Amino acid sequence: MYKVFVNDKALFLTNEVQKETNFKIFLLESIDIKKLIIKLFQNKIENAFLYHPDEKLIMKTLKAKIPVVKAGGGLVYNEEGNVLFIYRNGKWDLPKGGTEKNETMEETAMREVEEETGVSGLSVVKKLQKTYHVFKRNGRYKLKQTYWYEMKSTFKGIPKGQEDEGIEKVEWIHPNDIPKLLENSYENIKLLFKK
Numbered sequence: 001m002y003k004v005f006v007n008d009k010a011l012f013l014t015n016e017v018q019k020e021t022n023f024k025i026f027l028l029e030s031i032d033i034k035k036l037i038i039k040l041f042q043n044k045i046e047n048a049f050l051y052h053p054d055e056k057l058i059m060k061t062l063k064a065k066i067p068v069v070k071a072g073g074g075l076v077y078n079e080e081g082n083v084l085f086i087y088r089n090g091k092w093d094l095p096k097g098g099t100e101k102n103e104t105m106e107e108t109a110m111r112e113v114e115e116e117t118g119v120s121g122l123s124v125v126k127k128l129q130k131t132y133h134v135f136k137r138n139g140r141y142k143l144k145q146t147y148w149y150e151m152k153s154t155f156k157g158i159p160k161g162q163e164d165e166g167i168e169k170v171e172w173i174h175p176n177d178i179p180k181l182l183e184n185s186y187e188n189i190k191l192l193f194k195k
Contacts, residue, residue, distance in 0.1 A: 002059060004143065005133040005187045006040040010047045013062060015055040028052040033065040037134055037141050063143065066134070071096050071146040072109030075128060075192055076119065078153050082172035084119060085181065086161060092185045094192070096146050097165075105147040113151065116162045117170045121154035131188035148192055 002013040017025060026036065028050040039045045052058045073096025076084035085092050097112035099105065110122050128148035134141055161167030173181055182190050 002062075002132060003188075003191070004062070005131075006037055008187050009040045009043075009045070010187065011036075011040070011134075012047070012049045013058045014049055014051060015053055015058060017049075017051055023047050023049050025049045025051055028058065028061050031065075033062070034141060037066075041136075066141060066143045068143045068145055070099050070105070070108075071144055072099060072105045072107075072112055073097070073146050073148050074109050074113040074122070074151045075148060076113055076117075076122065076151045076153050077125075078155065078172055080172070082174050083178060084113070084117060084153070084159065085171055085173050086116060086167045087169035087171070088161075088165070088167045090184075092181050092189070094148075094189055096148075106149060109147065109149045110151070116165055116167055118157070118160040118162075119153050119155045119170075122151050123153075125150040125152055128192060131191055133186070133188050146188070 004011040004013065012023070013028065024045055026048060029052060031050060036048065040048070050062070052061055073094050075094055078084070084095065086095050095113045095116040097108070097116065099108040106124055110124070113122060114120055126149070128150055131146045131148065133144050135144055159170035161170045178193060182193060
């Protein structure tokens with residue numbers, strides 16, 4: 001099963017239909033995805049299941065219905081074990097951004113972390129899960145598929161937010177303070193911290 005977020009509402013892509021659900025169930029094959037997304041943005045639907053019988057084809061079927069933007073991002077730890085967060089658009093987030101030509105996802109993630117935060121001395125520890133969310137740009141809905149990497153950094157300076165990306169703050173957050181901070185974050189970011 002996949003979770004795709006539209007704001008803080010979840011679209012569950014599944015090949016199983018469960019009994020007794022307070023969710024609306026739609027057939028992925030025949031749904032007008034734009035109309036469904038608009039209803040989620042307008043709070044007319046809380047959450048929805050998109051059903052497709054073949055689990056291997058679920059994401060491919062969704063991607064055929066909506067343009068996909070690929071991004072790379074980092075869950076970055078410093079040598080003290082603190083995590084790098086950015087503050088943008090009134091919420092706490094992790095640094096991420098779109099891929100450039102001839103770049104691997106890993107290279108994208110490292111470049112974006114450095115560009116958005118000024119933090120260097122990065123190395124990838126391991127690949128994390130992908131997250132999915134829908135956003136609107138130039139009047140069109142798009143699906144952002146973000147490839148996440150756990151990273152460590154030897155950076156000793158003061159991180160600085162990329163102003164032209166609207167990043168107001170960049171901070172190293174102690175692990176004990178992360179649950180409180182996640183109360184004002186995005187659902188797809190929260191997924192990365194679930195054990």
